[in-house]
Amino acid sequence: TVMHGVFGDPIKHSKSPIMHNRAFRELGLNAAYAAFHILPGQLKDAVAGIRALQFRGVNVTIPHKLEVMDYLDEIDEDARAIGAVNTIVNDGGKLTGYNTDGIGYVRSLKEEAGFSAAGKKVLLLGAGGAARGVAYALAKEGASAVYIANRTVSKATELADSISAYAPAYGMSFDETIDIRNDVELVVNNTSVGMHPNVDEVPIDTSWFHDRLTVSDLVYNPLVTRLLREAEAKGAKVHGGLGMFLYQGAYAFEYWTGREAPVAAMREAVLEAFR
Ligand code: ATR
Secondary structure, eight states, rough: OOOEEEESSTTTOOHHHHHHHHHHHHHOOSSSEEOOOOTOOOOOHHHHHHHHHHHHHHEEOTTOOTTTGGOOOOOOHHHHHHTOOEEEEEEEEEEEEEOOOOHHHHHHHHHHHHOOOOOEEEEOOSSSHHHHHHHHHHHTTTOOOOEEESSSSSHHHHHHHTTTTTSOOEEOTTTTGGGGTOOEEEEEEEESSTTTOOOOOOSSSSSTTTTTTEEEEESSSSSSSHHHHHHHTOEEEEEEHHHHHHHHHHHHHHHHHHOOHHHHHHHHHHHHHHH
């Protein structure tokens, strides 16, 4: 059995094992995926364990995505630019780190909402860990402007600077979004606002939303946030956070197995786990 897993803290609620085991089964692969609770201070040993136990692949989640880069043999260029690794591939003891969050997001946006950022202006809300991969991937896809609004404006400006080699990018406060909001075709919530249990909160005023806009929320608990409900009421196209989770997993699966991920089956398994 070819072994895979996910390292995180906390890890109990991870849906990755259900998703990947379903994918292995769907393709008839002799492989398995388990969740591992790796405490702070034990990550280095855990990574050594990938080699010792000859795991083929590992996902890395909060809080280990940055530190894990210190223990790998090679870091893919995109992961290096984003500054975080969420996927490790083990080639006969040589560990390479990738980041599939950003490309997973872009692929889900295309597949599920039919939206391609090339040549378009986009507004990102939030500048934390999740925002980094999304901002980088949208910039690389060729967005004509990436506006990043954050409560802490300095973090928005830093993130904008870090992707400015790939697309024109601007950090700003939430108030300043008034000046650019009529130019954008996509709004993405990368903040934790609206996440369970604070389901009544929205990260931004939605009164200006309209039917030519796509609104995307990385929050997937609940599956449909208040932001998305209000966007839908304004006729906007909506895109939920489950897609990013699904497609970051699909890319990881494809790196490990060399096979096309059975996304429909993976989605079904994850949705079942949420019920
Ligand atoms: P993640 O890894 O999920 O992105 P994070 O790195 O802690 O988590 O980032 C959380 C994001 O949500 C940040 O952009 C944060 O804004 P600050 O940088 O100003 O802290 C944003 N956020 C969290 N709670 C918020 C709130 N109540 N209002 C506005 N923004 C909030």
